[in-house]
Amino acid sequence: MLHHRAFVKKSKQGKVQKVVREHYLREDIACGSFKCEKCDRAVAKLEREAAEYVVIDTNVGLQSIDFLENEAVDNVIVPSTVLQETKKNNLSVYNRLRNLCAAKDRKFYVFSNENHRDTYVTAAEGESPNDRNDRAIRVTALWYMKEVPGTRILLLTNDAENRRRAKSEGILAASTREYAEARKATNPMLVDLVVASSVGDSNMDIGAEGGRNSKRQRIYEEHKLMSDITVGLKQGRLHQGTLRVNMYNPFEGYVSSESMEEEILICGRANMNRAFDGDVVAVELLPEQEWRVPSRNLPSSLAVNGEDRSVAEEEHDEGGLEEEVGAGVAQINPGEDYGGAPITTDSSGRHPCGRVVGIIKRNWRTRGYCGSLRPIAKEKLQMGMISCLFVPVQRKFPIIRIATRQAAQLMDQRILVSIDTWEVDSLYPSGHYVRALGPIGDKDTETEVLIIENDINTAPFSVEVHACVPALPWSVSNDDLSDPNRQDLRHLSICSVDPPGCKDIDDALHCRKLDNGNLEIGVHIADVTHFLKPSTAMDEEAALRSTTVYLVQRRIDMLPKPLTEDICSLRAGVDRLAFSVLWEMTPHAEIVKFDVTKSIISSKAALTYAEAQSRIDDRRLHDEVTESLREMNRIARILRQRRADAGALSLASPEVKFELDTETHDPLDVGMYQVRETNQMVEEMMLLANITVAKQIEAAFPSCAVLRRHPTPTPKMFESLIKACNAVGISLDPSTSKTLAISLDTAVKPDDAFFNKMVRIMATRCLTQAVYFRSGDVSKEEYRHYGLATPIYTHFTSPIRRYADVLVHRLLMAAIGLRILPDNMTDRSRMKAIVDNMNYRHRNAQMAGRASVGLHTLIFFKDRPTVADARIIRVRTNGLIVFVPKFGIEGPVYFHSNSEEKGGDGKVQFALDDQTQVARSLDGSLRFQVFDTVTVSIRVEESQGHRRKLVLALCQGENKTGQPMTMG
Incomplete structure (x- = not known):
């Protein structure tokens, strides 16, 4: 049966168009029940044994996905309308609902009601x-009800009006709460999964009086x-932007808006x-007389351990630290940093302040929030x-x-x-319990927390x-060996150099002298x-995960x-397929020509960085692999110096091992990673x-090459x-990457060997984040990678x-004529x-890695109180x-004295000189400078409810009463 659907829509140019579409209706669509003799059992x-089938509406599909995912809810009919x-409305929830319907161990059936002659309206x-839906x-x-007589059909909806209409039409209908309450004797946990409609009245329906x-x-x-x-x-009275909340205070944040030069402080x-x-x-915006100076305080010591928040503290603590912690640093609160980019203030130091008057787009996580109960x-x-x-582990989220x-x-x-909701008459948002993750403080539990918090997909591959x-077992085939587009490079002395224990080896190298006195250098990628x-299916999954x-x-x-550890991994002693870039260079590292080719290689050695360094340094060794490494290392020095001369930055990261x-x-041990x-x-x-590859693919595909750029940081x-x-x-002169590089090279103190590295670590945090982009989406001037001082860059070496x-x-295969570029690209x-x-x-992978470092640092120091130097x-x-170089730890130290424990107030007043970056105690006894x-x-302390936190305290310095300064 053919049905025509007509509607009008407005084009991007503002024209109103009438659209007529053919809509085919059928009567042979299966109901999905094993009870039905007419339908396809496949x-x-x-x-067949179920006494009840449940039909859900859109409201339940969108708002109660956690409820539906519980195994107690089954034999569910999901209309295609839903x-x-x-x-x-929500692609993330849609994917979860689709996964439920596709799961072989769940009884969720998608019924195409919009294409059935008897159910299309x-x-x-x-x-x-x-209302039509x-x-x-x-x-x-x-x-x-007609198709499977004898089976109770229940319409599950949290919309009171929809339930009323259903009952008037003779349909059995219930809310998720009613459904759960009726089954609490056998499934008590189901009640906890019911979406809260409002705080203070958990029985109130979403459709009743607005909740x-x-x-x-x-x-x-x-x-x-x-x-x-x-x-x-449109009138300029309001400003639109994304809210970035202070990492330690859910009631302070900043909004960047294209309509304002400055960020707006909330x-x-x-x-x-x-x-x-x-x-x-x-x-x-608030009136100018209500603008304020951003806080120069550290967040309160309670803030470092988010679970110790009291209601009073959450209401009144508006302090925050605006500095960012660098990648790889073990932090006091795993997975968190100390704020965001520097902010702009007016000449008086006051900052534009505003208030939120509307939510244009909500960002509530469909995956939920990790934390614990007060x-x-x-x-x-x-x-x-x-x-x-419930107190989230990340303090930027409210209770x-x-x-x-x-x-x-x-x-x-x-x-x-x-x-679920946050009503105007509720101090806190309302939510529902989803599931338990494990005991607080347990390593596996806390790892699961950081995985969820950073939205990392750990589901098994389908x-x-x-x-x-x-x-x-897999091996290179005869077809691969005879492929005219694939060079056989197995005779070359190729090796890989990676961290210890690396199994997913995706790059290998070689260097050899040519008959004409030049060098051939090869980079071979899995x-x-x-x-x-x-x-x-594998490509779609890889696109979703995006990174290891x-x-x-x-x-x-x-x-x-x-694939990662065997078939693609460029392991030693086995033939593997590769994508190779080969350069002919002069002994002075001038490129004569290059070639890009598919290849077959056989790595002669899989080395660690330490093993490769040992070979280079051992002058008794003269085998082909070692000589290859030595010559390649010499060329690398020249290339590195050449990049430095062009303005490439040599930064430092306090990576922990x-x-x-x-x-x-x-x-068992922790320390700075040795480079x-x-x-x-x-x-x-x-x-x-x-x-090399970036230039090649951009030349071939100027509008759709996938590149990586590093935006130039602002002076602020x-x-x-x-x-x-x-x-x-x-x-320090950061006006260009070259002037900054020169400044960093000269930032030395003869009596302080670590000073230069400290400055480089801090400079890293002043930079913007590098991002992927399509070449056609920005101007060529914006392609530039600031940190590497190169006009074009991409990622080719870690597929x-x-x-x-x-x-x-x-893109590269298409550029050299081996394949046609896929349409979707x-x-x-x-x-x-x-x-x-x-x-x-x-970004999430970086944050998860950082949080994992913080977690293991906490575990390491649990029974190992230690004293160390910090900067x-x-x-x-x-x-x-402070930053502790020996362990790569960074965190706050507070000005309190032990007199607090003896009945004193424990407060030591300090004045901050912002220009000299000096904090002096008001009594003149103490002075601290960057x-x-x-x-x-x-040390590790246990706080309220057996929550553990890492604590740094000053051991050096005394106030005038002779008491050591410590962190409270």
Whole structure:
């Protein structure tokens, strides 16, 4: 049956167009029940033995996905109307719902009601799209009542009006709460998963009176309607931007808006007005007399351990630290840093302040928030369903109120909670319990927390993905050997140089002398795209994951292990497929010519950086691999100097290395990672390959090449570092990468060997983040990579662990005529989504790795209180931020004295000189300046509810009463 659907739409040019589409209706669509004799059993999922089938509406699909994922909910019919609307409103929830429907162990069936002759409905005159969709779902429920007689059909909806209409039409209907309450005897946990409609009245329906409790007073202002926001933005009264919340205070943040030169400071609970980090908000500026100076205090010591937050502290603590902690640093609170980029103030030092008046786009996580319950009185734990306060592990998120029957069992657990709503009459957002993660402080539990917090996908690869992987054992085939487009390079003395224990080896190198006196240098990269075909299940999964994630004790792969550790890995002594870049160079590293080719290689050695360095340094060794390494190292020195002369930055990162117990994987030792000359050698070769390939693919595909750029930092980003250096007589000029490089080279103190590295570490944090992009999306001037001082750059050398490199390999194959470029790589909107996801996943992988370092640092120091030297990298009026070079630890130290423990107030007042970066005690007995060395104690403390935290305290320096200064 053919049906025509007509509607009007407005084009991007503003023209109104009438669109008529053919809509085919069928009557042979299966109901999906094993009870039905007419339907195809091959597609059936609904059990014959089930007494009840559940039909869900869009409301439940969108808002109760955690509820649906519980195994107690099954034999569920998902109308295609629900899937379509869910996809339109929330892609993340849609994917979870699709996975439920696809899971073989779950009984979720998608019924194509929009294509069935008996269940398709047209919109009545004056009927809204939502009302039409609700009616379509009720018609589906009625159809099932006729199709499978004898089976109870239940419409599950949290919309009170939809339930009322369903019951008037003879359909059995219930809310998720009613459904859960009816089953709490056998599945008590189901009640906890019910979406909270409002705090204070958990039985209130979403559709009832807007979900408000009329007995409570309003705490927040109502958000403006979208129509009012649009008018305000056009008139310039409102400003749109994304809210970035202070890492230690959920009621202080900044909004960057294209309509304002300065960032807008949002301070206090009322002005934040229920906005979350990442929300796109509409902001109204406060009168200038209400603008304020940003805090120069460290966050309170309680803030370092987010779970110790009291209600009073959360309401009144508006302090925050605005400096960023660098990658690889073991921090006091794993996974968090100390704020964001520097802010701009007016000439008086006051900052533009505003208030949130509307939410344009919510950023509540569909995956939920990790944390724990605030301890409550034992007698209250025995009261059945009780209201509890949940404290997220990340302090930038506010406390969340949930209702649960399991409070006693969950009190010492990390749990996952989802947010449902935040009403104007509720101090806190309301949410629901999703699941327990494990005991607080347990290594596996805390690792699971950091994985969830950073949105890392750890799900096993599907059967469809594994089906794309060649069977093991795998070897190079005769077809590969006879391929005219693949060079046989197995005779070359190729080797790999990697960290110890590396199994996913995706690059190898060689260098040999040519008959004409020149050199041939080769970089050989695993030929992942030979196995990873476009638009396959494995390719789609790799695009979603985008990167391999490296934790201290674990690797979370982008691709299945048979590929990463065997088939693609360039292991020693086996033939492997590669994508090679070969340069002919003069002995002075001048490139004569280069070639890019598919190849077959056989690595002669898989070396660690230490082993390669040992070979180079041992003058008794003259084998081909060693001589290759020596000559390549010599060339790398020349290339490195040439880049430095062009303005490339030589920065430093306080990367931490752990020695782990082979059985428990607990840390046995921790220290700064040692960088050898072989590290720099490999880096230079990879940079050369990446730059060479970037030029090649951009020339061939100027509008769709996948490149990587590093935006030039603004002068404001270096202000604090310039002040710190000026205070100790060092001049820093960041106007260009070259002037900055020269400044860093001259930033030395003869009596302080670590000073230069400290400055380089701090300079790293002043820079913007490098990002992936499509060449056609920005001007050529914006291609530049500031840190590397190169006009063009990409990632080609790690396709086993980065999806960006996979895309670059496909571009390169097309550029040299080996393959046709896949259609989706010229689709601008699709590629923008892929590139955005790559940047998001890359950032998350960095944060997860950093959090893992912090977690293992906490475990290491649990029974090892230690004293060590630290360097001051920031001074504040109430404390310092210090860096401990020996362990790579960074964190706050507060100005308190032990007199507090003896009845005194424990406060030591300090004055901060912002120009000289000096903090002086008001009594003149103490003075601290950036870059000073202090001695600190490092220990782990247990706080309220058995929460552990790493504590740094000053051991050096006395106040005038002779009491040592310590962290409170």
